[in-house]
Amino acid sequence: MRDIRQSKQYANYLESVGWRVERIDNINYFIKRFWILGSFIKIQRPQDIDIKIINKLLKEYKAFQVLIEPRPDTNYQPLTTKFGFIQTDPYLPSKTRTLDLTQTKENMLKNMHKNTRYAVRHSKADLQLNPKIENFRKAWKNAVGWKRHVPVLKNLKAMQNAFGKHALFLLDKNTNSGAIFLKTDETAYYWQAFTDKAGRKNSVQHKTVWEGILWAKNSGCTNFDFEGIYDKRFSNISWKGFSFFKKGFGGKIKKYPGAYTKFLFLKKQI
Numbered sequence: 001m002r003d004i005r006q007s008k009q010y011a012n013y014l015e016s017v018g019w020r021v022e023r024i025d026n027i028n029y030f031i032k033r034f035w036i037l038g039s040f041i042k043i044q045r046p047q048d049i050d051i052k053i054i055n056k057l058l059k060e061y062k063a064f065q066v067l068i069e070p071r072p073d074t075n076y077q078p079l080t081t082k083f084g085f086i087q088t089d090p091y092l093p094s095k096t097r098t099l100d101l102t103q104t105k106e107n108m109l110k111n112m113h114k115n116t117r118y119a120v121r122h123s124k125a126d127l128q129l130n131p132k133i134e135n136f137r138k139a140w141k142n143a144v145g146w147k148r149h150v151p152v153l154k155n156l157k158a159m160q161n162a163f164g165k166h167a168l169f170l171l172d173k174n175t176n177s178g179a180i181f182l183k184t185d186e187t188a189y190y191w192q193a194f195t196d197k198a199g200r201k202n203s204v205q206h207k208t209v210w211e212g213i214l215w216a217k218n219s220g221c222t223n224f225d226f227e228g229i230y231d232k233r234f235s236n237i238s239w240k241g242f243s244f245f246k247k248g249f250g251g252k253i254k255k256y257p258g259a260y261t262k263f264l265f266l267k268k269q270i
Contacts (some may be wrong), residue, residue: 001223003045003071005092007184013162017155020061024053031061038062044069044092045256049076051083055269062268067091067261072254079260083270089235090259093228097243099251101188101217101224108213108250116206116248123207126173133157136171136178143176143196151192168215170208175199181212187223188216190246209249226251234258 004010011021011028020031027046033039039061043054049070058066068085069092070076079085099108109117133156140150151159160167163182171178177199180191190212195205216224229243230236262270 001187002047002185004182004184004187004189005044006046009163009166009182009184013159016158016162022057025050027053029053029057031057031063033061034064038064040065040067042067042069042091045071046074047071049074049079051270058264058270059268064265065261065263066270067259069259070257072256076257076260083262085260085262088259088261090256092256092259093231094234094256094258095229095231096254096256097226097229097246097249097251098254099213099224099226099249101213101222105214105217111250113248113250119203119206119248120210123203124174125177125202125204125207127208127211128171128173130169131171133160133169136169139171139176139178140194143194143199148194150194168212170211172199172204172208175202175204177204177208179205179208179212181215183216183219183221186221187225188212188219188221189225189227191227205245206248213249224251229253231255 006028011023014030015021020033022029022031027048030042030044031039041057041061041063049068054066057063068076068079069090080087109120112120134153137150137153137156144150160169166183168181169178175196175198177195179193182189182191190209193205193208199205213224226246228239229246230239
């Protein structure tokens with residue numbers, strides 16, 4: 001199952017926000033140029049790790065660093081044993097929770113924790129589908145203030161344009177609460193979300209996630225990815241709170257190997 005980072009939509013999105021993307025044999029290679037140092041290359045959840053292609057790109061773009069975040073079903077062990085990579089904290093969630101969308105709506109509700117099911121059914125959310133992106137970002141800023149990073153308007157518009165009908169933005173009309181869902185192939189992702197105190201009190205986020213799940217199911221997706229939960233292998237302890245929230249919806253846990261990187265200041269090949 002192809003990861004969203006390997007989709008054409010995601011490649012178009014990153015290109016529109018300043019990355020160079022080389023798509024070779026249906027694998028996306030993301031390149032960020034830096035004026036003096038050269039380039040940084042990242043390869044995220046590829047179906048295959050092709051060292052020959054990577055070396056070609058390292059030389060072409062004068063890369064000073066390459067980072068690979070492999071899938072668990074690829075042969076990534078040689079990165080450390082043969083090619084000198086070191087394991088680092090990942091950019092992407094190294095652990096997530098996934099939900100089988102081939103089951104019925106009734107079964108999904110039945111398999112939720114009872115508190116989550118109650119919150120979904122009794123939420124006071126009044127959700128607006130795909131609001132004006134300016135209003136969406138304003139609500140996001142109002143909800144989190146300076147505590148969390150909020151993407152700039154240009155990037156949110158770029159995401160909306162790149163994914164088109166494969167993106168769903170939901171905003172509660174009564175509170176500063178909302179979420180972004182993206183999908184590609186058979187999988188939908190709970191991409192980003194925010195909520196204020198009023199939204200939490202009214203269980204807005206429970207209803208928002210449920211609507212995102214139903215949108216994914218009705219769009220033909222067979223899998224819903226919560227896009228990250230707490231992983232004790234890495235330093236993301238602040239994720240414990242929303243990981244507990246996501247657990248209430250059921251599903252299964254999926255782990256990834258993490259990230260592997262190599263610096264190439266003096267050598268441009270692996």
